[in-house]
Amino acid sequence: MNGADRLCDALLVNGVDVCFANPGTSEMHFVAALDRKPQMRCVLGLFEGVVTGAADGYARMADKPAATLLHLGPGLANGLANLHNARRARTPMINVVGDHASYHLALDAPLTSDIESLARPMSHWVGRAAGPDDVAPVCGAAYAAAMSHPGVSTLILPADAAWSAAHDTPLAPTQVPQPAPIADTALAAAVAALKSGRKAALLLAGKALRVDALAAAGRIAAATGVTLFSQVSGRSERGAGRVYARPVPYPIDMAIATLADLEVVVLVGGRVPVGFFAYPGKPGVLLPEGCEVVELATHANDLSAALEALAEALGAKAPPVTSGWTARDLPAPTGALTPDAISIAVARALPEGAILCDEALTSGGRYPMLAPIMAPHDHLPITGGAIGIGIPLSAGAAVAAPGRKVVNLQADGSGMYTVQGLWTQARENLDVVTIVFSNRAYAILQGEMRNVGVNTFGRNASRMLTLSDPDLDWVSLARGMGVEAARATTIEGFADLFDAALRRTGPFLIEAVL
Structure with missing residues (x-):
């Protein structure tokens, strides 16, 4: 029994x-x-x-952490971008980062680094095992922090703490504090705001976007006329028969226009909406000037219970209003292969219980409009804006939810950041359909150039914002990673490939040439 064995036991006793x-x-x-x-x-x-992105996807579906195993500071640094996304998704995760033996650090060997400083910006909790008997309690603290924040914990494991003998004492599961109840004053303020007759919205995020919480929010909307909005969150449960909270748009002008008439906003796990970036002459806060903000609950609270309490206080008992028809009633798209056509084809065919990972970025088409009438599904988006999460996110979701079809809507530029994740999908035989929107451009950056007033691109800008010369061959890339793949150039061809991919098991990639 050594420190490494104790770490395994401490993880397993907590269900990791x-x-x-x-x-x-x-x-x-x-x-x-x-x-x-x-x-x-x-x-x-x-x-x-890939490792950190997959752990993110796993925990979003499992509602418990996976462990990651990363090599020293440089290995952690390679995973930081998707740890940023996981932090924004409030994903429970336990990173195990190895370090040199404690007595070796003073020698400043080539791979020595300040792991704590690298970990801290993307972690809710950072700790280091001092020795083999310290490993289990430190692991327990990491688990408690990951579950209660919830968020990313990083546990640093020195090599000598791992190899040295440890006492084999019994371990018990770590107790995690229950979410705090909402304050009576917050509930009273929210009730008063929604009864004031002003134009109001509920802004939902996190676990307020799960089915039960949404149902309570839907009853509130039916009783008061309040508008339901959502902010980007780790997991939203969407589809026909479920209450839908409209996402706050990403484009800043559209977001400002969408929220322009609001007079009061009640936050339920959300925060005051702000622009992704600053633009000359445009506001950073997206709410109109003078809009009152009332915070009912934060992520430290039970968001479903908070919405139930608000519904009860308002006497909101009528069933929520949901759509009465489904995407399967839509006519099959014809004509050119476009993001809109692909989103309709996916909406028509998506099976009930599917998990939709979404890094489509500019190629999402009509998905936000179609989501309320699609078959019931889980939506896992990019949360922190650090591109390169779609392929590993879908792999982790598939590990967490075997038996459920995973569909990844993947922009081509961001897909290249973690294309190695296809190999993991193949090795684990994960049931993932990857749809690559092959527009051969960083189209989102082209849009951002236009947002700052640059509408004509010269040679330097064009070569930084396009993915051609040479074109990426996603079919060959996928096959080289062990994933079967095919290319679609028409919407009819895409629909046939997608239907076939849904009928089989195991990973499959469709390159949709736009």
Whole structure:
């Protein structure tokens, strides 16, 4: 029994039984310990951004953390972009980052770095095991922090803490504090705001976008006429028969116009909406001047219970209003292969219970409009704006939810950041359909150039914002990673490929040439 064994036991006793890994030399004792624990499923990623993105997708669906295994500071640094997305999604995760033996740090070997400083900006909690008997309590603290924030915990495991002998004392599951109840004053303020007769909105985020919470929000909307809006969150439960909260638009002018008539906003897990970026002459806060903001509940509260309490206080008992028809009633799209046509084809065919991972960016088409009438599904978007999450996110979701079809809407430029995740999908035989929107451009950046007044691109700008010369061959890339793939150039061809992909199991990629 050594420190590495104790870490495995401490993870398993808390139900953490999946480890997404890209290990190195300093983690070999932990790898050996994992090998002695068949209860732990170990999934290899060929790049740390795949590892952290997959752990994010897993936890969003499992509602519990996976562990990651990362090699020293550089390995952690390679995974930071998707840890940023996980932090914004408030995803529970436990990063195990190996470090040199404690006595070796003073020698400043080539891979020595300040791991705490690298971890802290993307972690809610950072801790280091001082020795083998410290490993289990530190792991318990990491688990409690990951579940109660919720968010990212980073546990640093020195090599000598892993290899040294540890006492084999019994372990018990770590107790996690229950979410705090909402304050009576917050409830009273929200009731008063919604009874004031002013133009009002509920702004929902986090677990307020799960089915039960949405149903309560729908009753409130039916009783008061309040508008339901959502902010980008780790997981939203959407589809026909479910209450839909309209997303606050990404384009700043559209967002300002959408929210322009609001006089009061009640926050339920959300925050005051702001622009993704600053633009000359445009506001940073998207609410109109003078709009009152009332915070009913934060992520530290039980958001579903908060909405139920608000509904009861308002006497909102009538069933929520949902759509009475489904996307399957839409006519099949014809003509050119466009984002709008693809979103209609996906909406018509998506099976009930599917998980839709969304890094389509500018190619999302009509999905936001179609989501309320699609088959009931879970929506997992990019949350922090750090591109390169779609492929690993879908892999992690598939590990967490076997038996459910995962569909990844993937922009081509961002897909190249973590294309190695296709190999993980193939190795684990994960049931993921990846749709690559092959427009051969960083189209979102082209739009941002126009937002700052640049409408004509010269040679330098064009070469930085396009993905041609040479064109990416996604079919060859996928097949080289072990994933079957095919190319669509017409909407009819795309629909046939998508239908066939839904009928089979295992990973499949469709390159949709726009």
